């Protein structure tokens with residue numbers, strides 16, 4: 131049995147769509163956090179995105195599907211075996227449109243405190259990092275912070291909250307990562323998964 135830790139949320143939906151192309155998955159109990167694919171001999175676990183590396187580190191999953199942002203934030207040393215065409219976005223510094231080019235970086239709201247700390251340290255800027263669990267755009271709109279370090283995809287959230295990108299930091303996409311404790315007996319199953327992902331998945335009614 132190959133145990134896959136798949137980040138619950140966006141990546142869960144995109145990965146399951148890719149593999150199952152909506153065949154069969156909709157009959158699944160939506161609140162269940164463990165899915166079984168008997169045909170492929172997979173157990174799919176659905177932890178929160180930020181917890182995927184921990185599931186692999188603790189030996190509870192063999193392989194993970196998780197964003198590069200999460201891997202960088204937790205300074206993970208998991209081996210990345212495949213780039214996935216899922217969860218494509220960018221990490222940026224953003225702030226109010228009217229302050230672009232003027233703002234003195236002081237307070238930075240972010241869901242990514244470690245990434246943000248490193249960015250401003252490398253710039254030689256002594257920034258105060260305010261850690262928030264999400265909706266970080268709101269922190270600038272309400273005056274809690276001057277700028278944010280966050281993910282942008284369509285740019286809609288920034289726009290609708292009066293913010294613009296000040297600096298693009300790096301591209302992000304989902305990665306297939308492997309546990310450092312993986313048994314060599316599972317290599318063939320991982321190869322099959324990679325092959326299937328490369329082919330864009332196949333129709334299957336078993337989940």
Ligand SMILES: Nc1ncnc2c1ncn2[C@@H]1O[C@H](COP(=O)(O)OP(=O)(O)OP(=O)(O)O)[C@@H](O)[C@H]1O
Nearest residue numbers: 138139140141179180197198199217218219281283
């Ligand atoms: N707007 C976006 N568009 C595309 N990919 C995104 C976007 N936001 C995040 N991602 C990528 O998808 C991954 C999962 O995002 P998702 O929002 O499902 O979980 P999350 O970041 O843990 O959010 P939440 O705390 O709301 O569950 C992120 O780690 C990132 O790599």
Ligand SMILES: O=P(O)(O)OC[C@H]1O[C@H](OP(=O)(O)OP(=O)(O)O)[C@H](O)[C@@H]1O
Nearest residue numbers: 264265280281282283284285286287288
């Ligand atoms: O550029 P866009 O397409 O608008 O996407 C960007 C938004 O998506 C993510 O938020 P998410 O929806 O995960 O909410 P959260 O930040 O509150 O967790 C990110 O933190 C931005 O707020």
